[in-house]
Amino acid sequence: MHRNRSTQRTSTVAIAILMVILACTFCSLTLAQTAASKALASDRIPAARMNQYSDLAVQWMQEYLRVDTTNPPGNEMRAAAFFKRILDAEGIESRIFEISPGRADLWARLPHASAAAKRPVILLNHMDVVTSDAAHWKVPPFSGAIVDGAIWGRGAQDMKDEGLAQLVVMVMLKREKITLDRDVIFLAVADEEASGNGTDWFIANQRDLLGNAEFLINEGGENVLENGKPKFISVDVGEKTTYWLKVTAHGRPGHGSRPNPDSAPNRLVRALDRVIAYRTPLKVLPVVDEFLREMAPYETPQRAAWFRDANKALADKDFVKALESDPSTNYLLRNTVSLTMLGGSEQTNVIPPEAWANLDVRILPGENPKEVLEALKQVINDPNVTVEPQSSDFRIANYSPTGTALYSAIREVSAHYFPGAPVLPHITSGYTENQRYRPLGIQSYGYSPYLATEEEGATEHGNDERIRVEEVRRGPRVLFDVVTRVAGE
Numbered sequence: 001m002h003r004n005r006s007t008q009r010t011s012t013v014a015i016a017i018l019m020v021i022l023a024c025t026f027c028s029l030t031l032a033q034t035a036a037s038k039a040l041a042s043d044r045i046p047a048a049r050m051n052q053y054s055d056l057a058v059q060w061m062q063e064y065l066r067v068d069t070t071n072p073p074g075n076e077m078r079a080a081a082f083f084k085r086i087l088d089a090e091g092i093e094s095r096i097f098e099i100s101p102g103r104a105d106l107w108a109r110l111p112h113a114s115a116a117a118k119r120p121v122i123l124l125n126h127m128d129v130v131t132s133d134a135a136h137w138k139v140p141p142f143s144g145a146i147v148d149g150a151i152w153g154r155g156a157q158d159m160k161d162e163g164l165a166q167l168v169v170m171v172m173l174k175r176e177k178i179t180l181d182r183d184v185i186f187l188a189v190a191d192e193e194a195s196g197n198g199t200d201w202f203i204a205n206q207r208d209l210l211g212n213a214e215f216l217i218n219e220g221g222e223n224v225l226e227n228g229k230p231k232f233i234s235v236d237v238g239e240k241t242t243y244w245l246k247v248t249a250h251g252r253p254g255h256g257s258r259p260n261p262d263s264a265p266n267r268l269v270r271a272l273d274r275v276i277a278y279r280t281p282l283k284v285l286p287v288v289d290e291f292l293r294e295m296a297p298y299e300t301p302q303r304a305a306w307f308r309d310a311n312k313a314l315a316d317k318d319f320v321k322a323l324e325s326d327p328s329t330n331y332l333l334r335n336t337v338s339l340t341m342l343g344g345s346e347q348t349n350v351i352p353p354e355a356w357a358n359l360d361v362r363i364l365p366g367e368n369p370k371e372v373l374e375a376l377k378q379v380i381n382d383p384n385v386t387v388e389p390q391s392s393d394f395r396i397a398n399y400s401p402t403g404t405a406l407y408s409a410i411r412e413v414s415a416h417y418f419p420g421a422p423v424l425p426h427i428t429s430g431y432t433e434n435q436r437y438r439p440l441g442i443q444s445y446g447y448s449p450y451l452a453t454e455e456e457g458a459t460e461h462g463n464d465e466r467i468r469v470e471e472v473r474r475g476p477r478v479l480f481d482v483v484t485r486v487a488g489e
């Protein structure tokens with residue numbers, strides 16, 4: 001995943017939430033009791049057997065982290081073989097598809113029991129991991145070693161941990177003989193960290209095996225643990241999409257000793273100055289509206305009033321000012337433009353005929369890229385400056401609504417395990433493959449059953465990636481309760 005951890009977003013609510021949790025044990029109890037009105041499926045599993053599942057999860061997590069699926073080159077066939085060995089032993093139907101030499105997708109399914117079946121739920125994970133440099137790690141990145149109460153290894157946060165939880169859930173559903181009213185599909189794909197070939201191949205060639213699914217759970221979401229308490233559970237319901245642009249200014253070349261006011265670099269700088277000053281229109285998507293309303297109770301009175309009705313607050317320039325000074329909320333309400341790369345002459349004494357810049361543009365779900373491009377051209381307003389997309393391969397951003405059985409299941413199960421922590425629908429500024437599944441009619445969420453401290457979360461794609469043993473022991477159980485709530489009879 002290409003996740004942007006939103007540390008700043010959390011800081012504004014941290015203190016308030018903590019106060020609620022500390023000051024009001026009653027609140028937690030009340031919440032837990034309300035949600036407990038429908039018992040958890042895992043409560044029916046005897047403690048000794050639950051303990052065995054936790055032991056298995058730790059053992060398999062260690063083994064899985066030892067499978068080197070660094071991408072490039074990926075070698076996901078190794079991970080697929082690891083999964084298949086376990087699935088075969090458990091008697092769970094599965095198939096491996098070699099999509100190119102050494103690279104594979106793995107699909108497994110637990111069938112529904114009842115005649116009147118609902119549409120399937122998919123547990124999606126990617127098997128590849130990003131590169132790592134052992135020289136910078138305290139514990140070798142493919143050791144799967146347990147040190148200081150954590151299991152260490154590349155992929156421990158992104159996303160072998162979630163893939164492992166999904167695998168254990170399949171095993172638990174099978175062993176516990178849970179009666180399913182919809183198929184539960186386990187899909188492990190190759191190459192998410194690079195081009196997304198694994199998912200693209202599967203959708204293009206084996207779409208029938210997705211069984212017209214209704215729901216999908218993938219990586220994403222962020223459940224922050226702070227001072228030993230879960231601060232919030234966030235579910236990624238949508239993503240923004242990238243629309244990278246190249247700005248090129250043209251002008252008369254010459255010698256640096258003879259300045260030319262209309263040179264390409266000068267024109268570029270003036271154009272970029274206008275781009276930087278440009279404020280893209282603000283809009284409140286329904287899901288962002290819901291996110292802000294959920295946050296309101298943990299905000300200062302003024303911010304709470306704004307957050308309760310963001311559409312109305314847009315008319316208040318103090319709100320807009322506050323919004324724009326907070327990068328963690330600003331991006332939720334608008335398309336964003338970041339200047340990231342610049343180039344001109346190769347030599348200091350040469351005025352070049354061209355100067356260029358790259359803009360990292362991120363577009364909200366549902367927005368039209370052509371309109372974004374036209375608006376930027378108008379802002380630049382210079383016939384000697386061109387603006388063009390860097391790629392023709394644009395995917396319109398999308399999101400899934402929160403009024404679904406799966407979202408309710410996540411909300412209810414979270415209230416059991418993490419009482420008092422709000423469940424927040426979130427639009428991530430990063431990217432996940434959910435974007436590719438939503439157009440198939442699948443409600444897709446980024447959701448993790450694990451908690452992570454800010455420090456642990458930051459090891460994703462960084463050094464010393466690890467997950468606490470305690471999380472690996474509990475996470476599969478949390479996910480099992482979510483899945484049985486949505487797929488169990």
Ligand SMILES: [Zn+2]
Nearest residue numbers: 001158159219
């Ligand atoms: Zn990932």
